Amino acid sequence: MNKHQSIILIFLFFIGFLSNAQSDFTEIDNRVANIGLSHKDELAKKITSGFNTDLEKVRAIFVWITDNISYDFELYESEKLQKEFYVSENNVIDMTLERKKAICSGYSILFKKLCDDIKIECKIINGYSKQWLDSFVSKKVSDHAWNVVKIDEKWFLVDATWASKNEYSKERDEFWFMTKPEHFVYSHFPENENWTLLKNGMTKEEFDLLPAITDGSFFEDEIKILIPHEKVIIVDTTRIIKVELQTKNTERWITLRGYPWETYATKNNLEFPSNDEYSKLSDEEKNKYSLLIPSVEIIKKEIVGNKIIIEARLTSENIKEFDIVIEGNSIATIKVNLK
Known part of the structure; x- marks a missing residue:
């Protein structure tokens, strides 16, 4: 070490x-x-x-x-x-x-x-x-x-x-x-x-x-981040990550939030329309430019004793980092390097 x-x-x-x-x-x-x-x-x-x-x-x-x-x-x-x-x-x-x-x-x-x-x-x-x-x-x-x-x-x-x-x-x-x-x-x-x-x-x-x-x-809540061990992690081609926390309050709402945020348009390099053009689009078409696509998908979350174990998949190739979020508040940021 x-x-x-x-x-x-x-x-x-x-x-x-x-x-x-x-x-x-x-x-x-x-x-x-x-x-x-x-x-x-x-x-x-x-x-x-x-x-x-x-x-x-x-x-x-x-x-x-x-x-x-x-x-x-x-x-x-x-x-x-x-x-x-x-x-x-x-x-x-x-x-x-x-x-x-x-x-x-x-x-x-x-x-x-x-x-x-x-x-x-x-x-x-x-x-x-x-x-x-x-x-x-x-x-x-x-x-x-x-x-x-x-x-x-x-x-x-x-x-x-x-x-x-x-x-x-x-x-x-x-x-x-x-x-x-x-x-x-x-x-x-x-x-x-x-x-x-x-x-x-x-x-x-x-x-x-x-x-x-x-x-x-x-x-x-005496939260200890057991996994990952470092502030910068390397993620292999499976894009699977694991987060393990130890806490005295396992009932807290915990999730992962990736950055940068993306939309269908940003992922597919679509040029944003003018205000006039945008106003004429259907709701489905507007969603391509406005609806955020999560860059981290939680596959499994389980509580074992005083531990919360999260398995997730990174769904964006542009993701730079993710936050560990408790009750809406970011308590730690982990940077990712994709293989």
């Missing part, structure tokens, strides 16, 4: 409980829900008033930010706006609170500011992120920012950006509050490797080998 295989086995297939050092924060969350905006230098005290421990105060800050600051897509896409914003950290904080929107740097700067104001040690961590769309991209330049915060002499990871409510998600994603380092590293890698907070560390090259996993349910 080579070094890369060992890394994947250790980090991908030996996953324990999701216990992010979290408690029941219902009372804190409910109190913070009623706190409005105030001057930046008074905000931290206002948010944390009445809370005693550092954990309670950090939780209050996290909840206030993720409830009140949404993702700023306009800023993300505009270099002009970014030049106006990023004059200084103070200006970033002012603009974030004024607009009630931010990108990752704004979230992390504000989070640190509020922790600093109540004497809780916090740092901004710049690094590399990956989600399923860029799972196989080895980034050369860091593209994300998050925080580490010290509570009771121990550092914890927090990503207020990915946790925040937004136009696509009305619920806070609790997975990103005090996330376990061995889970966080499936999607975040710091410029300074020490801030992975992993006991045995990890290199950027090792991080690039891991699949992108951003769904906490993967860890909640």
